[in-house]
Amino acid sequence: MKTLELHCLGTAGYHPNESRHTSCYFVPECGLVLDAGTGIFRLPNLIQTDHLNILLSHAHLDHIVGLTFLLDILYQRPVQDVCIWGQREKLASIREHLFHPDIFPVELPVTWKSIDENDTWQLQDASFSWRPQDHPGGSVAYKIELPDGSDSSTRLLYATDTLGAEDDVTLDWMSDVDLLMHECNFDDKNQSWAEKTGHCYLDKVVRIAKRTTPKQLLLTHINPIAELELSDACRDLPCGVQIAHDGTCVSL
Numbered sequence: 547m548k549t550l551e552l553h554c555l556g557t558a559g560y561h562p563n564e565s566r567h568t569s570c571y572f573v574p575e576c577g578l579v580l581d582a583g584t585g586i587f588r589l590p591n592l593i594q595t596d597h598l599n600i601l602l603s604h605a606h607l608d609h610i611v612g613l614t615f616l617l618d619i620l621y622q623r624p625v626q627d628v629c630i631w632g633q634r635e636k637l638a639s640i641r642e643h644l645f646h647p648d649i650f651p652v653e654l655p656v657t658w659k660s661i662d663e664n665d666t667w668q669l670q671d672a673s674f675s676w677r678p679q680d681h682p683g684g685s686v687a688y689k690i691e692l693p694d695g696s697d698s699s700t701r702l703l704y705a706t707d708t709l710g711a712e713d714d715v716t717l718d719w720m721s722d723v724d725l726l727m728h729e730c731n732f733d734d735k736n737q738s739w740a741e742k743t744g745h746c747y748l749d750k751v752v753r754i755a756k757r758t759t760p761k762q763l764l765l766t767h768i769n770p771i772a773e774l775e776l777s778d779a780c781r782d783l784p785c786g787v788q789i790a791h792d793g794t795c796v797s798l
């Protein structure tokens with residue numbers, strides 16, 4: 547059984563600060579990229595595969611602006627195939643607006659793949675599924691089961707830019723993964739801001755983790771102007787809990 551690693555390349559929401567770039571996470575063994583914020587510039591030295599699959603949670607700028615960096619990334623470390631996955635309408639908006647010739651002059655050498663047709667799909671022995679989330683304009687959470695060389699697989703759940711789902715069906719789908727990556731843009735003092743902007747606050751993420759029992763919880767999409775701290779409620783969780791930082795590497 548091989549140990550997979552998740553590299554945190556960008557861990558801020560909204561905009562970068564001195565120590566955090568915007569959302570991007572990478573599992574080099576599988577060529578899997580989660581979101582394409584500014585942190586994606588850190589990709590070239592880590593690439594191990596001849597393909598990359600970039601899964602987009604939605605099309606807000608802090609999750610997509612790094613797609614425009616891909617030409618340099620692929621110049622530094624060429625790969626054969628790059629696929630960008632997301633909801634069809636979001637991909638269309640990105641291509642129409644972010645890659646409008648007035649904004650970015652060159653077409654990307656990538657394949658755009660809509661996830662709308664299938665709730666689940668298989669790719670290079672990995673399986674993927676997604677669910678819609680509450681967030682202005684809509685976003686999706688992904689569950690990814692990665693082959694690790696054993697009979698079972700390593701399960702990863704990526705839920706960012708979400709009000710935080712607490713219904714039974716969603717929590718059941720999210721349950722019992724090896725790593726739950728859940729956004730926590732706000733601390734508990736700022737619950738009303740979280741609700742106003744379609745994001746999560748710490749106590750709600752703790753409630754979700756209690757009901758979904760992951761082996762590890764990684765708090766992501768950190769507010770760049772108010773550094774998050776773990777609360778006592780976090781320390782009472784039965785799983786490992788950590789706040790993602792740029793450069794954090796999690797063994798899965």
Ligand SMILES: [Zn+2]
Pocket residue numbers: 559560569606608609707767
């Ligand atoms: Zn965001």
Ligand SMILES: [Zn+2]
Pocket residue numbers: 604606681707
């Ligand atoms: Zn967003």
